[in-house]
Amino acid sequence: MSQSELQRLVEVMDRLRSPGGCSWDAEQTHESLIKYLLEESYEFIDAIETDDRAGMREELGDILLQVYFHSRIAQDHPTDPFSIEDVARAIADKLISRHPHVFENLKVSGTQEIIENWEAIKAREKGRTSAIDGIAMSQPALPLVSKIFYRAEKYGVELELAGYTTEEEANESAVGAALASVIGWAHANGIDPENALRAQARKMIAEILAKEQSGSR
Structure with missing residues (x-):
């Protein structure tokens, strides 16, 4: 029986991190790899948006590398080690627990x-009682605010949004309030603000390219 490619990747990572392997790989930490995880994720998004199938396969491999890399680093922790097997076991168990309609025949x-079931099970498993529990504060500001609106709605918390006009003085506080209001408006109408903003950015890029090609400014 041929070896699983996933197991082969485990062995490659172990070789790189072990004595006699690669000094750069051996020196890396969870902290030093953060930027690569973010870069690879954004590159995968670019591949999706350009329908680059070869790029998607490559970038998914780079993201998978980050999972295996972090898991191999975790094995060396002196008091709380874990492996890629532990990671896979945990996510498989989570998927089974969060899908009772599949694995427990729940109607x-x-x-x-x-x-709604997913959110309820998640809150119960993690003992969450607040709308902000578990929100990743290190994520970019726009999806962070969107997540806050989402959680507030799920937990029945009504947020007050300050009104604004374009004539108001532009300062950090006013702009922050205006952005939060726009995100809330999008959320209330079922529109993903990140996707909307990215779509608008693509339109702006296309307009710039068209003007450059035509020689107009």
Whole structure:
């Protein structure tokens, strides 16, 4: 029986991190690899948006490398080590737990109930009582605010949004309030603000390229 490529990757990473392997790989830490995880994730998004199938395969490999790299680093922790097997076991267990309609034959009415069940199970597992529990504060500001609106809605917390006009003085506080209001407006109408902003950015890039090609400014 041929060896699994995933197991082969485990062995490659172990070789790189072990004595006689690669000194650069051996020196890396969870902290030093953060920038690479972010870069590879954004590069995968670019590949999706340009429908680059070869690029998607390559960038997914780079993201997978980060998972295996961090897991191999974790094996060397002096008091709380874990391996890629532990990581895989935990996520498999989580998927089974969060999908009772699949693994426990729980009857659901549709996708919305599936999402509600997921959130309820997640809150119960993690002992969450606040709308902000578990929100990743290190994520970019726009998706962070969007997540806050989402959580507030799920937890029944009504957020007050300050109104604004374009004539108001532009300062950090006013701009922050205006952005939060726009994100709330998008959320209330079922529009993903990140996707909307990225789509607008693509339109702006296309406009700039068209003007450059035509020689107009």
